[in-house]
Amino acid sequence: MRTFNVLVIGGGPVGMAAAIEARLSGLSAGIIEQRAGTVDKACGEGLMPGALPLLERLGVTPVGRDLVGVTYRSGDHSVTHRFSSGSGMGMRRTILHDALRSRANELGVIFVEDSLQTLRSHEKHVVVDCQGGESIRGDYLIGADGLHSTVSRQAGLFREVSVGRTKRYGIRQHFQIAPWSEFIEVYYTKYAEVYITPVSNDQVGVAVLGPRATDFEATIASLPELAARLEGAAPSSQRSGAGSFPQLTAARTKGRVLLVGDASGYVDAITGEGLRLGFAQARAAVECIVLGQPQMYELRWRQVSRDFRVLTRGLITLANSPLRMAIVPLASRFPSLFGFIVNRLAR
Template identity: 50%
Template sequence: MTAVDVDVAVVGAGPIGLAAAIEARLAGWSVVVIEPRSFPIDKACGEGLMPGAVDALARLGVHPPGAPIAGFRYTDATRSAEHRFAGGSGLGVRRTALHDALAARADQLGVQRVDARVSDVVQHPDGVTVGDVRASWLFACDGLHSTVRRLVGLERPPIARVDRRRFGLRKHYVIAPWTDLVEVHWAADAEAYVTPLDGGLVGVAVLGPPRTDFDEVLTRVPELRARLRQADAVEGLRGAGPLRQRSSARSAGRVLLLGDASGYVDALTGEGIRVGLAHARAAVEAIGGRGVRQAAAYDRDWSRVSRDFRVITSGLLAAAQSPLRPLIVPAARAMPSLFGAAVERLAR
């Protein structure tokens, strides 16, 4: 294989990797994306884009097809609370459709692709070598179980206490969306997220502890079970996790961690793509300076753009894994202003 010399190497061609590649090309950098999987790349996720994510994609020239999302509805067996976005709407987009739109834009801008799996990262004073790719900077966008994060010594082990790991499971159903809201159905120990999608589909994602049974959770959500009783699933079950991932820092020399690779709390609040897109923009802005000292700027910006997500999601997750869990929906209903303020804060 011929060696490739570029300004930026991106490891991982998921949505955040492709977005980072697009950001770097728009800034005038030469870019290669390193990815062994075939396109389009799918993933078990809720597939709802917050309004801020829709705006961020539009700034990159990416306009995926999808179903409008007007807000969120939290519901349990007896009550519900909902909030509609104050300005602009979100979008329910199948992950493969989002990936297709990002890949097309990356191709349009001349992003190179290398079909390879990363097994080593070698840093030099003025760059990074990954296999046959030499780059001034490396963006690690290789997901929850990031190989690059481990190779550069930024892996942080989970806290060894009670097993609080959570996993995500997802199916698509052929049924016309019955609402323009993302519905979050709260069961005793799991949540079912329902996202309206384009083409007469809804996506159902279940989040729960190890060994969560997707179909069993649906049996405990009567409203959702009744709606899906006559609907066909269009594909098999897809899973991801454990969701909680930690890193000791977001950069090491000329390697920057973006998106899930940089650390992840949980999918409870649904804005992973929005935050990852903000990481991509911050990373490209950081390397616009000179030398590895710019990595420190990225660490600061990473903290700034991730703060709301981490604080609100961590708080909600702590409540969801405590005796307070049954009070989450009643509290949202009793304090609509607070519920709405949290949704709006995350949405933008």
């Protein structure tokens, strides 16, 4: 049976970051990823400034488009904040994926193209039975299998979202057009938010977040300034969606299983966060494995995720309330508070 010190389920950006962290710590690492080739995913594709040093220490320096801050817009109101901790970066997921994959290959991470079917936890190891029939063993297992994590369910770590809680979804598509701003732009409508992320010199990503029936085209059409900018721009990717949010977990570690990235629970994409957080979780998980203290990861996960959880929960509560349309006017009235929140998320 193939055996690894660290077996990762899910070869998305966070799973690959975890496997690279493991190799950099001298551990053998294997990744089971169900999709072949370069994996794309619905995402706003804004890497916060704090994500870049985390990638750099993995030896990954993909090229994207500098992002200097965030602008919120709603009707006649707008507020802009420049990141105080340096620039972030807009980047196609495909470019990020290829850069992480080639670094993982260089370090000897083994990729297995298959899908986790069952997970069996033992005192000293974990065995994964794959759909293709192979069983693979890990001294530790890192679940990085995204929003609808099978690992979190099979390890008994998944928590149902309470009935009645608002569920939200994301849809994104790219357009062939030179970016008109070096800021991430966020437009608030009555029901949805629209994120514009420059991802290269001739392409912008448009991500719409809102309730289930949110119509991508109608939402953009309801924003005349944005609709005018995008008029005539050819789509340069397939439209794709993701959701629902939130996805919850009761705990992040059980025995030798540790959850990272969206698999460990994801509040919402409203703050344009996820990747920096996932890279920080991957690093913390491997540090706990190296110490032989997987149970310590729960505390470390809470520490690295706290700002994201508190600020995203706060913003989503406001966005789902009758005060929704007051968010941007309030932020423009109190720009230093808006700047404080953006900086906390950007770190």
